[in-house]
Amino acid sequence: MQQVDTVIIGAGMAGVTCARLLTDAGQRVVVLEARDRVGGRMLTERSPGFPVDLGASWIHGIDDSPLWELVQTLRIPTLEYTVGSFQAGGRPMMHFDGEGRPISAAASARWIDDVASVDHALHAEIARSSPGDTYLDVTERALDASGLDAERIDEVREFFRHRVEEQCGAWIGDLDAHGLDEDAIDGDEVIFPRGYDEIPARLAAGLDVRFAHEVSRVDRDADGVTVTTAHGVFTGASAVVTVPLGVLKAGDIAFTPPLPTDVSGPIERLGMGVFNKIFLQFPERFWPDDSYLIRALGEAGERWHSWYDVSAISGLPTLLTFAAGPLGRHMQTLTDDEVVADVLLALRALYGDAVRQPIAHWVTRWGLDPHARGSYSHLALGSSHDDHDALAGPVDGILHFAGEATWGAEPATVGAAYYSGHRAAERVLGRPVDLTAAAAAVIARERAR
Numbered sequence: 516m517q518q519v520d521t522v523i524i525g526a527g528m529a530g531v532t533c534a535r536l537l538t539d540a541g542q543r544v545v546v547l548e549a550r551d552r553v554g555g556r557m558l559t560e561r562s563p564g565f566p567v568d569l570g571a572s573w574i575h576g577i578d579d580s581p582l583w584e585l586v587q588t589l590r591i592p593t594l595e596y597t598v599g600s601f602q603a604g605g606r607p608m609m610h611f612d613g614e615g616r617p618i619s620a621a622a623s624a625r626w627i628d629d630v631a632s633v634d635h636a637l638h639a640e641i642a643r644s645s646p647g648d649t650y651l652d653v654t655e656r657a658l659d660a661s662g663l664d665a666e667r668i669d670e671v672r673e674f675f676r677h678r679v680e681e682q683c684g685a686w687i688g689d690l691d692a693h694g695l696d697e698d699a700i701d702g703d704e705v706i707f708p709r710g711y712d713e714i715p716a717r718l719a720a721g722l723d724v725r726f727a728h729e730v731s732r733v734d735r736d737a738d739g740v741t742v743t744t745a746h747g748v749f750t751g752a753s754a755v756v757t758v759p760l761g762v763l764k765a766g767d768i769a770f771t772p773p774l775p776t777d778v779s780g781p782i783e784r785l786g787m788g789v790f791n792k793i794f795l796q797f798p799e800r801f802w803p804d805d806s807y808l809i810r811a812l813g814e815a816g817e818r819w820h821s822w823y824d825v826s827a828i829s830g831l832p833t834l835l836t837f838a839a840g841p842l843g844r845h846m847q848t849l850t851d852d853e854v855v856a857d858v859l860l861a862l863r864a865l866y867g868d869a870v871r872q873p874i875a876h877w878v879t880r881w882g883l884d885p886h887a888r889g890s891y892s893h894l895a896l897g898s899s900h901d902d903h904d905a906l907a908g909p910v911d912g913i914l915h916f917a918g919e920a921t922w923g924a925e926p927a928t929v930g931a932a933y934y935s936g937h938r939a940a941e942r943v944l945g946r947p948v949d950l951t952a953a954a955a956a957v958i959a960r961e962r963a964r
């Protein structure tokens with residue numbers, strides 16, 4: 516049995532942030548991690564000779580963002596790429612109509628206007644929605660009131676459905692009407708040409724992280740917490756649980772005594788969505804140089820609809836597309852070859868034979884990953900915004916929860932994980948902790964090595 520001040524479960528962004536802050540404050544901390552790496556859902560594949568971000572890619576808005584401040588302090592290079600939140604316009608995009616024909620700049624502009632005007636009406640419908648209304652209900656009401664013709668309605672409807680799938684990993688009919696309330700983007704979005712997982716890796720340097728330590732139970736009593744893994748038992752005055760909501764929902768960790776309903780209720784009510792990535796690297800470019808994104812509207816985009824040009828990362832022609840919600844769950848049951856063939860079919864409907872066989876591909880299956888059991892949390896019908904923060908606890912003053920699902924102001928993001936790790940550290944210590952100073956300390960330690 517090993518005794519520390521705080522046991523942290525999970526070495527993703529929330530876990531390493533919390534561990535970093537507590538360690539820097541002088542605590543004895545151990546981080547128990549089921550995988551053989553830090554970063555969790557921030558995962559950069561570097562074996563091809565360039566980084567491929569298989570988990571998170573974007574900071575969704577850098578204005579007034581402490582996460583962006585951390586990136587600046589750590590002097591991590593970024594690329595502006597402001598399409599990561601399923602925008603209709605705002606940056607150059609190549610649009611195709613429902614039959615797969617490229618549409619004119621004027622038709623694109625009209626479609627972007629249609630989305631903006633229905634979105635405006637949608638906000639009003641959400642504001643006047645009743646408990647039990649889904650995002651599909653409010654969307655249909657806004658579309659009905661739009662006065663657009665049937666074809667234009669179909670194109671906007673498809674866009675809203677895909678937006679929910681990408682932002683929440685969920686089917687539009689399963690999301691609460693308020694499920695995208697927190698989806699505001701302040702400022703540019705950026706991606707990471709050296710790979711996003713550099714951040715948790717640098718925060719974790721020097722921490723006591725035990726890999727392949729999957730936690731199976733957490734007991735608590737008046738003396739503190741006892742955390743059990745296949746490789747030993749760890750005790751502490753407090754514990755911070757940062758495993759994904761999907762892992763909590765599956766009951767992979769037994770809590771004794773059972774969690775109070777203040778915490779178990781949110782675990783049951785909130786949803787865990789599926790959002791997967793497919794990267795295709797081509798022998799040559801067949802799409803325009805100046806488009807951030809290729810998007811097929813209406814029927815042509817029913818399954819595969821948006822391809823993001825991420826060639827700037829590797830210098831090789833590369834498109835990234837997503838499979839989220841029901842499609843994301845379905846594609847996880849297919850082989851890589853089947854997934855790639857299906858995506859190519861959709862791309863060839865737009866670009867014909869110019870689409871050659873890819874020279875490389877990467878396909879994720881986060882919903883099947885036993886240490887994630889999904890991609891990120893969302894407001895399933897029957898849950899409320901308060902459920903996110905209620906999930907953080909603490910329970911009996913000693914058992915804390917952190918991670919993206921516990922941060923109601925911006926769930927499902929790296930920022931949420933970072934801020935929730937900070938909040939848990941402050942709660943464990945019972946005093947404020949300066950995040951800016953913590954980032955500066957990382958740099959100071961790196962220089963001293």
Ligand SMILES: Cc1cc2nc3c(=O)[nH]c(=O)nc-3n(C[C@H](O)[C@H](O)[C@H](O)COP(=O)(O)OP(=O)(O)OC[C@H]3O[C@@H](n4cnc5c(N)ncnc54)[C@H](O)[C@@H]3O)c2cc1C
Pocket residue numbers: 524525526527528529530547548549550553554555556557569570571572573574575599728729730731757758759762767768790791792879881885886887889890891917918919920927928929930931932
């Ligand atoms: C494909 C994809 C794309 C995304 N894109 C973006 C994006 O562009 N921008 C953005 O902001 N966010 C994005 N996200 C969300 C973002 O990655 C997460 O919100 C964030 O990384 C979550 O961090 P976390 O610390 O809460 O959880 P995690 O990173 O999941 O960390 C939890 C850790 O707990 C470990 N664990 C699980 N079970 C156990 C156990 N029993 N015992 C011990 N350890 C355990 C896991 O292995 C993991 O390391 C994306 C996510 C996915 C999957």
